Structure formats: C-alpha cells, structure tokens
Amino acid sequence: MLPLRDRLPARRPPYVNWLIIIVNICVFVWTQALISVAGPRGTEARAYELLMEHGLVPARLVHEPIAALPTLFSSMFMHDPSGWAHLGGNMLYLWIFGDNVEDAMGSRRYAFFYVLCGMAAAFAQVVVNPSSVVPMVGASGAISGVLAAYGSLYPRSPITVLNPILPLWLFFGIFFELPAWVIILEYFVLNLFSGIGSIGGTGGGVAFFAHLGGFVAGALLVRLFMRGKPAREHDRWDRFRPPAPKPKSPYGSPYGAPPPPRRPQGRDPWGW
Template sequence: MIPLRDRLPTRTAPVVNYVLLALNALAFLWQIASQEVGYTALVVDWGFVPARFVANPVGQLVTVFASMFLHGGWLHIGGNMLFLWVFGDNVEDALGHVRYALFYLCGGFLAAIAQLMVDPTSTVPMVGASGAIAAVLAGYVSLYPKARVLVLFPVLVIFLFFEFPAWLVVLEWFVLNVVQGMAALGSQDGGGVAWFAHIGGFLAGLVLVRIGMVGRDRIAYEPWHGFHADRPSRRTPRVVFRRPPGPWH
C-alpha cells in the first residue's frame, strides 16, 4: 500500500516538516551533482557505518545525522519523502515545531543504533531518512489511529485506490518490515535495506511521542469533522475544523 494523503487538517503550518523535505531534496541534488565518483564518496564518507561508529563513537556521531539526509536513488528518496509529506505535518502539529524537530532527529538516531545492535561489525554505509520517518509513523498512529488514509494499491497494471484507517496502513508497513528483517538476518547487507533501523525507529517513536506530548494538549480526531483539543485551555483554544474540500466528498 502506498499512502497518498490523509484527512487531517492542521492548526499550524508544518514549517519543520517543510524544512526537512527541502533539506533532503537539496542533499539529494548535491549527490546527483557530484556524479558517480563523488556520489559514492559522499555515501562512504557521510553514511552511517556501524563498525566505524563502534570504533570511534564521538568522531562518527556526525554521520548518524548526516546519513539521514542522504539517499540511494530516486525511488529511495521519493518513497521516504512521500511518507514524510503524508504523516509528518500532523505529528508536528501535535508536538509543536521544536519538539517535532527533536523527535525526528532522536528517532533517526535510535534507528541507527538499532541497526548497529543487530550487526555492529557491518562496514556497509547506511543512508536514508527511513529510520526517522519510521518514528514519525509511530507518532502518527499513536496520536491518530483512526484517521483515514487514502492509499494506492497497484495490482499488475491496475491501480486501485482505497481508504483505510491509519492503524491498518501502519500495521501493514510494520509487519512487512519485521518479515523482511527476519528474512535478511545473516545476509551480508540485509538485501540493501536497513530493516532493523526501520523497526527500531518505529519502536523509538512510540516512546518518544509520549515524552514529546507531556504538557501538551492531545488532539482528538473526529471522523469527517477534523479535530479539536481534548482539554481546551487559555493557551490552546478549542478548535473545530469542517471537513476539507477535495476527493473525500
């Protein structure tokens, strides 16, 4: 299933999410402009390599964060940015801009550590925002499990569109990653995908979003009518949105 959009509006502009999307795009353009030799050098120098990190954690700490903005190709960055675009704005809306930025970076860091714990001797560079975005998925499904998500379901040459609750979309994604991760155990490069970074990022996100929501009003989702603040206060006035126009009619 490929998520295309959800129904949830936001109270604030997802500035941090836009910045993350832009930084990933700019970094990928930099990779392309570097041509093949430079492209490889960027991945080798700035990718997260578990064996190098184990040998020199302080010196290699920067690669944990730099690797979140590098990607292995068009499909890699395209898929990651699509998920970030669909799910990130509402998580930022709930957490606030600063907490969302910290949530994203911490999720990506813990995702890298999860991959390291599975194979600390690996010398294969790991790049991509997938671990951090896995944390975003966890945050979204924790906050809005019943939100409706429009997904594309390709069957051979036929493209089908369905609408599912967020919990089902994310569950399908998580189960797929667990199955693929188990199948990749023992292989040298995991099939080219850091499955356990995805799993670790997701599990980290489940915890981090609870920490991030401490002291903040939780947003309750109401089908067809947007959302409102559970506990209206002077700081956060009660807000109700009408159903947005679009393909949801």
C-alpha cells in the same frame, strides 16, 4: 498499499516538517551535482565515496565513535544517489504523516523527536550488525518514528491509499480509504519479517532494523513529547468508501485554525 494522503488538516503551518523535506531534497541535488562532475567513468566511484563519507558505517562507529559521530546526523539526510525512488518514497510518507505529528507536538518538540528517532534507528542497525562496512543512509528510520507517533495519536484517521488489487477496482475504485493503524501496522510487520529474514546476510540492501528501531523509539517517545498537550478530535474511518474531500479550517485554509479546547485534566489522549 501506497498511502497518498490523509484527511486531517494541520492547524498551523508545519515549518519544521517542510524544512526537513527541503533539506533532504537539497542534499540529494547536491550529491547528484558532485557525482555528475566526476564524469561517466567516475560516477559509481564518486557516489560510493560520498556514501562512505557521510553515511553511517556501523564498523566505523564502533571502532572510531568520535570520528564517526557526525554521520549519525548526516546519514539521516543522505539518500541512494542512483535514483529518485528512495528519496521520493521517504518524502511522500513524511509529507502525509509528519505535518500532523508536528501539529500535535509543536515545532520544537517535533524537531527533537525526529532527530532522536533517527539516532535510535541508526543505533538499532549498529547493534544488530556492528561489523558491517556498508554505509547506511536515508530518512526512513526517523520517518518510522513519525509513523509510530501518528499511529498512536490518530489510529483511526482515514488514509487514502492506491488500491493494489485490480479486480477490487470494480467495487472500491482505484483509490479507497483505510484507517491509519492498518497502514502503519502493515509497515511495521513487513519490516519485522524482512529484518528477521535478513539476519546473517553480508550484503547491502534495506536497513530493516533501522526502520524497526526508529518505529519503537517513536512509539515510546510520543507520550513523553505529548506531555501537557491536549488530544485532538479528528475524522475517523468507519467503512470502505472512495476518498472524501480533505476538510478545510473555518478560515478557508488548512492552516490557522485555533486549537481545540483543552480536555479535562486527568484524561489520557490515547483514550479517545
């Protein structure tokens, strides 16, 4: 199921989330420019050279940790240069879920949270396959942590998805809503089984354990980063139905609405 949007408007502009998306796109365009300069015959060689230089290579991190340390960060902003699918899918998830996690945590906390989840994702993949010489790139690990945080904070928030079963178009239409926990649990389970199935493989592909590592880190860190922050009331999924309009703030914009009043002390945000 492909998520398309949520129904939870941010109360303030998610500047950090926007910046992360812009940086990812700019880095991708930069890599495309460098590859195009190499000409048709040198395209693959130049792409591989860039991935090896800026991607995270587990074996290099294990044997040369100081020299390879910058790639823990740079690999979060590199994507498969062969097409837009890798970048596009990651940025779609970040656009849907990242703004609300930033809104809940605050911009500074969200920035640290995002980077920590990305680093945890990288370390998870290194631990599972420390001898791999395949460069790992992509924002998926950090975004997995964002998904875990969103699922912890807003598990019943309605998410509009593309209906993957053609006969059900007659009943639910092309698009319908599901609670966030269903989408996010599906993501985790698919990566878990795919990761288990990939154990022992020697080739490249999707870094499933990076996704799992980022997800677990996000699930554990969200409470720490939400300490002292009030929980937020939100629309809750209650039944299958066509997507409802996304509500606006009382000020006519999805941004700028005042935060809700603080709840009584001693109540857990996860007790809603």
